[in-house]
Amino acid sequence: MLKVAIIGVGTVGASVANILKDNKDIITARAGIEIVPTIGVVNDLSKKRDVTIELTNDIDKVLEDDSIDIIVELMGGIEKPYEIVQKALLKGKSVVTANKALLAYHRYDLEKLAGNIPFEYEAAVAGGIPIINALRDGLTANHIQSIRGIMNGTCNYMLTKMINEGVDYDTILKESQELGYAEADPTFDVGGFDAAHKLLILGSIAYGIDAKPEDILIEGIQDIDTPDIDFANEFNYTIKLLTIAKKIGSQIELRVHPVFISKDEMISKVDGVMNGISVIGDKVGETMYYGPGAGGDATASAVIANIVDIARRGKGSPMLGFESDNKENLTIMPKDEIETKYYLRLRIEDKVGVLAKIATILGENEISIEKMIQKPFNKTCAHLLLSTHTCIEKNIHKAISQLENSKVVTIKPVMIRIED
Numbered sequence: 001m002l003k004v005a006i007i008g009v010g011t012v013g014a015s016v017a018n019i020l021k022d023n024k025d026i027i028t029a030r031a032g033i034e035i036v037p038t039i040g041v042v043n044d045l046s047k048k049r050d051v052t053i054e055l056t057n058d059i060d061k062v063l064e065d066d067s068i069d070i071i072v073e074l075m076g077g078i079e080k081p082y083e084i085v086q087k088a089l090l091k092g093k094s095v096v097t098a099n100k101a102l103l104a105y106h107r108y109d110l111e112k113l114a115g116n117i118p119f120e121y122e123a124a125v126a127g128g129i130p131i132i133n134a135l136r137d138g139l140t141a142n143h144i145q146s147i148r149g150i151m152n153g154t155c156n157y158m159l160t161k162m163i164n165e166g167v168d169y170d171t172i173l174k175e176s177q178e179l180g181y182a183e184a185d186p187t188f189d190v191g192g193f194d195a196a197h198k199l200l201i202l203g204s205i206a207y208g209i210d211a212k213p214e215d216i217l218i219e220g221i222q223d224i225d226t227p228d229i230d231f232a233n234e235f236n237y238t239i240k241l242l243t244i245a246k247k248i249g250s251q252i253e254l255r256v257h258p259v260f261i262s263k264d265e266m267i268s269k270v271d272g273v274m275n276g277i278s279v280i281g282d283k284v285g286e287t288m289y290y291g292p293g294a295g296g297d298a299t300a301s302a303v304i305a306n307i308v309d310i311a312r313r314g315k316g317s318p319m320l321g322f323e324s325d326n327k328e329n330l331t332i333m334p335k336d337e338i339e340t341k342y343y344l345r346l347r348i349e350d351k352v353g354v355l356a357k358i359a360t361i362l363g364e365n366e367i368s369i370e371k372m373i374q375k376p377f378n379k380t381c382a383h384l385l386l387s388t389h390t391c392i393e394k395n396i397h398k399a400i401s402q403l404e405n406s407k408v409v410t411i412k413p414v415m416i417r418i419e420d
């Protein structure tokens, strides 16, 4: 018998406890040993919850209990779970977590501390999709050329509604909050930070890159508005919050931001709250993963897969995918050296000479226009919506600040990258 303590019996923790009970027969058969959720730790013991597992609010007592084999950390946060997980590992207990924020900051310290003690975290990236397993084990023969993911269901739900139904950002945010898809403070999701945490974990497994959130480009979907949707629809694009990891020579691009992407790409068809990830390996080619990125049962399914794996194999694959240093010596590409195509939304005064000025500023920064449309905004102003050919990130920022300084635009331009 393998005894499991669940630290945090909320949405995911309760599902883990219940699935271990409901699917006990198949789980025992697959693991070859009975897995028993022995105790759950919560903050508030008086809260009513739909579980039969015994509960406590004494974390230390659980960590000190030598009969507990596996600590399943499902409380959320960063520093408190870091402390708990360290204590568990120091006591020699295996750990399973779904906590991407913890791993975004502490995955390398924890890997070192864990050593030969099993530490698994499948649910931390894309909830129920077994992407860690796929990337770390299934694709291990490959140099990973790129990872492109839709890994935040809240943003994807909002953008799908905006594109398909023409709903504006504020309306869809409110609706998402009412449906429970977005938090009261939605910044973590709509600002791209949640997706960035997941990207950093995948970046480590694919490339051995130790990056922190502050090292990479992170932008959210807050500035997307109706004219951008019109432009997307007019030119067969959809808009997605994409997490991108790409190998360019000996550099790795790691970035999270909204993109215009052709509606014909497979990943563009990942709609609503679903997640999707495309991974290109140099030998296997493109592989695609699709499924629920959140939800109690879907996430618990991945957590339990890790528990069963520990029951079967003890320490299996190295935590972050490498048994020794990656000799490729890859580095993170500086944010302003990224090269891609861009979309710009400029609000301009609708008068003679403005277009010429804009073309001059773009030209001086080595930016050439690919497509352009103008739409009336009010009696005196118009929206100029344009896409560029491939250019360098620092040039687009320079051009945007020159456009603002020269007063040819009446408000700050909106820039969205185009993923080809």
Ligand SMILES: NC(=O)c1ccc[n+]([C@@H]2O[C@H](COP(=O)([O-])OP(=O)(O)OC[C@H]3O[C@@H](n4cnc5c(N)ncnc54)[C@H](OP(=O)(O)O)[C@@H]3O)[C@@H](O)[C@H]2O)c1
Pocket: 007, 008, 009, 010, 011, 012, 013, 041, 042, 043, 044, 045, 047, 057, 059, 073, 074, 075, 076, 077, 080, 098, 099, 100, 101, 123, 124, 127, 293, 294, 295, 296, 299
């Ligand atoms: N929800 C998802 O769909 C999903 C998907 C993928 C990954 N995850 C990750 O899974 C983890 C858990 O998420 P969740 O949605 O299940 O969270 P949740 O519903 O908020 O549950 C958190 C649980 O932790 C307990 N807790 C928090 N702080 C505690 C403390 N200091 N001492 C004792 N107990 C404490 C809470 O106790 P009370 O119940 O008493 O408040 C609650 O039971 C997070 O790291 C999250 O990022 C979640």
